[in-house]
Amino acid sequence: MSTLASLEKTALAELGACADQGALQAWNTKYFGKQGEVTLALKKVGEVPQTERPAFGREANRIKVALTKAHDDALANLKRKELERSLTEETLDVTLPGRPVQRGRLHVATQVLRRIYAIFADLGFQIYRSREVEDDLTNFELLNMPPHHPARDMWDTFHTETPGVLLRTHTSPGQIHVMRDLCPRPIRVILPGMCYRYEQITTRSEIMFHQVEGLAIGERVTMTDLKGTIVAFARRRFGEERQVRIRSSYFPFTEPSIEVDMDCIVCGGKGCSLCKRTGWLEIMGAGMVHPVVLRNGGYDPAKFSGFAFGMGPQRITMLMYAIDDIRVFWANDLRFLSQF
Ligand code: PHE
Numbered sequence: 001m002s003t004l005a006s007l008e009k010t011a012l013a014e015l016g017a018c019a020d021q022g023a024l025q026a027w028n029t030k031y032f033g034k035q036g037e038v039t040l041a042l043k044k045v046g047e048v049p050q051t052e053r054p055a056f057g058r059e060a061n062r063i064k065v066a067l068t069k070a071h072d073d074a075l076a077n078l079k080r081k082e083l084e085r086s087l088t089e090e091t092l093d094v095t096l097p098g099r100p101v102q103r104g105r106l107h108v109a110t111q112v113l114r115r116i117y118a119i120f121a122d123l124g125f126q127i128y129r130s131r132e133v134e135d136d137l138t139n140f141e142l143l144n145m146p147p148h149h150p151a152r153d154m155w156d157t158f159h160t161e162t163p164g165v166l167l168r169t170h171t172s173p174g175q176i177h178v179m180r181d182l183c184p185r186p187i188r189v190i191l192p193g194m195c196y197r198y199e200q201i202t203t204r205s206e207i208m209f210h211q212v213e214g215l216a217i218g219e220r221v222t223m224t225d226l227k228g229t230i231v232a233f234a235r236r237r238f239g240e241e242r243q244v245r246i247r248s249s250y251f252p253f254t255e256p257s258i259e260v261d262m263d264c265i266v267c268g269g270k271g272c273s274l275c276k277r278t279g280w281l282e283i284m285g286a287g288m289v290h291p292v293v294l295r296n297g298g299y300d301p302a303k304f305s306g307f308a309f310g311m312g313p314q315r316i317t318m319l320m321y322a323i324d325d326i327r328v329f330w331a332n333d334l335r336f337l338s339q340f
Pocket of ligand 1: 169170171172213251254285286287308309310311
């Protein structure tokens, strides 16, 4: 019992002399390690004569608890002192630059879409959102393409397992939705969004891509309005000096139909590798809304006329940034995405 008493006394004295965490650690090993004095004292309980054993055991345990608490208090005390010291002695350099926070950004396709929205907003066009899952009726038939119409071959379609339900192959079915929604009021909207085609994925074609459709309907909308709108867009987007060329084309839902080229943004028309020596870049398909489509949208073609256009903003982005592979848009590779 007297050994125990002196053990406690020395241990407490030594603990009081510990000046840092290293010393505390050593103290802890000396008393509580495998061969530590407290550890051994507790082991000795069995050797003590039976009559004294309970008292000895109780005292040994009391000392163990007391010393453990003393140690924990001393450690907390040291830590607090250390913190106080660093707060008062060390100065905080507030001029050090902070750690940069990695920020996300808009996908380049979204950035380009938003710039297109801004240009058409200035021209008085509102954005009309239209569904990506369509029916055959709206994607084809109401756009003047009855079943088995050969023009359907222009669009390779993803059909769902529900007959007649498909992924839209272009944004043009949105024309029907917006006309039926707003008829008989005049319309000036763009319809942006994702389109889907069952195509082989190559550097030039993807199974999903953006389109921006335009639609204007009113009582005296003419081809001149269409042309003016396209020229205004091309010059806003690609520079005031842009020239626009119109070629005749065919779409079932426009009559007449045109395809629109812009002089090459790299060579200005002289001919280079971007424009494949032609001096021109194709930017959209367009035309005057077909009377059948006007009627399907609820408008009387004798009174109303309209123009429509459709462009692929990713193609335009590829031209602008000399991107030679359309697959990078949805490949989710940060090495590509973080460049914009
Ligand atoms: N929908 C056509 C396409 O996907 C583009 C277009 C839109 C053409 C509007 C004329 C008018 O190819």
